[in-house]
Amino acid sequence: MNAVPQSRSLPPRRVESEGILRMVLLVLAMAMPLMTLAYLKIQSTRLGYAMGDIQERIHTEEEVQRKLLLERSRYQRDDAVQVYAEKAGLQPRKESHLIRRAFTTADQRLAKLRPVSSDEF
Numbered sequence: 001m002n003a004v005p006q007s008r009s010l011p012p013r014r015v016e017s018e019g020i021l022r023m024v025l026l027v028l029a030m031a032m033p034l035m036t037l038a039y040l041k042i043q044s045t046r047l048g049y050a051m052g053d054i055q056e057r058i059h060t061e062e063e064v065q066r067k068l069l070l071e072r073s074r075y076q077r078d079d080a081v082q083v084y085a086e087k088a089g090l091q092p093r094k095e096s097h098l099i100r101r102a103f104t105t106a107d108q109r110l111a112k113l114r115p116v117s118s119d120e121f
Helices: 016-088 105-113
Strands: none
16 A cells, blocks of 8 residues: 555646746856956957057157157257357358248248348358
8 A cells, every 4th residue: 555645735736937937047147247257358358449549649649749849949949059149249151050940921022032042141
């Protein structure tokens, strides 16, 4: 008499959709860290490109600023030499740095009408 007594009832059978739901949740639980890692890697790459562009722009601006400072110091030096030469009574040579760099519109108009040769000086 090893038969199962009828008083004990068998547990109700689980629905297969519950097993499928558990498998989907397991797959999502395993895929979530991988998707997060991929997203972070993409953001890191985008940030790297943006930082490279910014560093390149900063380098370009620093180069422009360095050139402007060099030009400014050169013009200041030329002006200082011009002032000293005028105070000392020096006469400019044909290829001198004492020639003024700025010309007015009247000077430019006069230069177009009457060209000047370097032998006149």
